[in-house]
Amino acid sequence: MDTFQEATNAEETLDPPDWAEVGALSHRILDDAIAYLKDVRDRPVWRGMPAEVRAFFGAPLPRSPAPAADVYDDVARNLMPYPMGNVHPRFWSWYMGSSNFTGALGDFLAAIQGSNLGGGNHAAGLMDSQVVNWMKEMVGFPTSASGTLVSGGSMANIIGLTVARNVKAGVDVRERGVGAIPRPLRYYASDQVHSCHRKAMELLGLGNRALRRIPTDAGLRIDIAALKAAIAEDRAAGFKPACVIGTAGTVNTGAVDDLQALASVAAEEDLWFHVDGCIGALIAIAPESRSLVAGIERADSIALDPHKWLHAPFEAGCALVRDASAHRNTFAVTPEYLESTPRGLASGEWLHDYGLQTSRGFRALKIWMALKEHGVEKFGRLIDQNIAQARYLTGLIEAEPTLELMAPTTINIVSFRHRLAGASEERLKVLNTEIMLRLQEEGIAALSDTTVQGRHCLRVAIANHRTRRDDLDLVVSEMLRLGREIEAATPA
Numbered sequence: 001m002d003t004f005q006e007a008t009n010a011e012e013t014l015d016p017p018d019w020a021e022v023g024a025l026s027h028r029i030l031d032d033a034i035a036y037l038k039d040v041r042d043r044p045v046w047r048g049m050p051a052e053v054r055a056f057f058g059a060p061l062p063r064s065p066a067p068a069a070d071v072y073d074d075v076a077r078n079l080m081p082y083p084m085g086n087v088h089p090r091f092w093s094w095y096m097g098s099s100n101f102t103g104a105l106g107d108f109l110a111a112i113q114g115s116n117l118g119g120g121n122h123a124a125g126l127m128d129s130q131v132v133n134w135m136k137e138m139v140g141f142p143t144s145a146s147g148t149l150v151s152g153g154s155m156a157n158i159i160g161l162t163v164a165r166n167v168k169a170g171v172d173v174r175e176r177g178v179g180a181i182p183r184p185l186r187y188y189a190s191d192q193v194h195s196c197h198r199k200a201m202e203l204l205g206l207g208n209r210a211l212r213r214i215p216t217d218a219g220l221r222i223d224i225a226a227l228k229a230a231i232a233e234d235r236a237a238g239f240k241p242a243c244v245i246g247t248a249g250t251v252n253t254g255a256v257d258d259l260q261a262l263a264s265v266a267a268e269e270d271l272w273f274h275v276d277g278c279i280g281a282l283i284a285i286a287p288e289s290r291s292l293v294a295g296i297e298r299a300d301s302i303a304l305d306p307h308k309w310l311h312a313p314f315e316a317g318c319a320l321v322r323d324a325s326a327h328r329n330t331f332a333v334t335p336e337y338l339e340s341t342p343r344g345l346a347s348g349e350w351l352h353d354y355g356l357q358t359s360r361g362f363r364a365l366k367i368w369m370a371l372k373e374h375g376v377e378k379f380g381r382l383i384d385q386n387i388a389q390a391r392y393l394t395g396l397i398e399a400e401p402t403l404e405l406m407a408p409t410t411i412n413i414v415s416f417r418h419r420l421a422g423a424s425e426e427r428l429k430v431l432n433t434e435i436m437l438r439l440q441e442e443g444i445a446a447l448s449d450t451t452v453q454g455r456h457c458l459r460v461a462i463a464n465h466r467t468r469r470d471d472l473d474l475v476v477s478e479m480l481r482l483g484r485e486i487e488a489a490t491p492a
């Protein structure tokens with residue numbers, strides 16, 4: 001049937017016409033990728049983009065084809081030289097992991113295999129559940145707990161806080177909505193709580209004010225007496241205290257709330273105990289430091305972030321819930337097109353019943369491959385290594401009269417600033433901001449800044465498996481140089 005044959009030949013596909021050609025290009029991309037990471041230390045941590053690069057990203061929608069090699073050349077020229085910088089050994093801004101090559105291969109293979117982790121009876125589904133089980137083991141949760149891999153810590157916190165709301169609402173909030181909740185719910189966290197909790201409260205329909213920020217002590221940990229007083233006050237005023245959020249590693253200074261004390265308060269007051277462990281939950285695998293997060297295993301739910309201290313390529317977060325049925329009852333919906341069958345592809349577990357997404361990416365593979373390659377003990381040692389490096393930097397700062405430590409260093413975050421004799425807070429902020437920007441612009445190091453107890457400061461967060469102590473020596477000496485240069489150029 002000639003006409004049929006013609007029609008078949010005319011059908012299009014996205015597959016390459018010549019797989020051998022694509023193989024050659026792929027090998028080139030792989031070689032470039034290896035060189036990129038191997039030499040990362042020799043490149044600037046950050047650089048500004050020239051105008052032609054910015055203009056490149058204004059190009060209109062491509063309508064006709066281009067050879068894949070040309071497409072890659074565009075990427076190599078306009079994208080790869082201008083990363084955020086977090087793979088660099090002197091990237092310590094905000095808080096993020098530094099990725100890893102095996103994880104990147106995992107992301108590639110996940111895309112090649114193409115499985116959708118919404119659920120079903122296939123190997124990727126089993127691997128996804130296995131990685132969740134490994135996470136439970138890492139933080140000391142029982143095997144009966146449930147969990148789900150999500151995009152990051154913000155989503156993981158939303159999962160935990162949503163289960164808390166539905167369990168504590170006192171009505172079927174899924175059917176009747178938050179308007180039917182008889183006594184308004186109150187959540188509690190320290191005044192250092194991450195901003196994603198505010199978004200969660202808004203999204204949950206409880207409102208930002210339903211999250212009470214409790215004052216912190218000198219170590220920026222939640223004040224337990226103040227927490228108890230707030231709970232009593234709310235009960236007397238007709239609210240229903242529902243949930244306390246403990247932070248294991250605040251984003252500002254790395255403070256770790258007293259999780260044992262919070263677990264006890266939650267038990268006494270019948271509150272849901274959620275731990276935001278995006279930074280610190282995994283300290284539970286660090287042999288030298290794990291006592292810092294003792295009590296985390298008593299939580300009702302935990303948010304943690306494999307794309308931070310497990311260095312998974314973005315994105316990977318994880319929510320764990322002790323009571324698996326409470327977790328499932330919060331999210332499970334089974335429409336007819338997603339019903340399980342007794343056999344075959346649809347007979348596996350529907351993993352989308354544990355969160356908000358229907359289609360889910362195969363996040364587990366990149367985590368699984370790196371964990372198998374290195375073993376969890378090495379990840380634990382790397383966490384200890386970063387904490388020891390932060391202590392080392394703290395020592396350098398304390399030994400240097402021109403620098404001032406601004407908060408106690410508990411884990412891997414160091415808050416400090418350059419001093420200036422007789423300068424106002426405003427002038428100090430200008431000086432330190434300028435130092436931070438020049439460190440970035442000269443490609444030396446990426447730091448961020450924050451405000452601790454009302455005072456502006458710089459912040460080094462070492463969640464980086466490539467950092468070495470000499471990188472910290474360098475940033476201190478470069479800060480002193482920049483401080484001298486800026487002062488010399490600025491008449492008092």
Ligand SMILES: *Cc1c(COP(=O)(O)O)cnc(C)c1O
Pocket residue numbers: 095151152153154155157194196247249250251276277278279305317
């Ligand atoms: C990073 C972080 C979050 C948010 O996690 P994402 O992965 O960025 O969404 C929440 N809480 C704390 C304490 C964090 O450090």
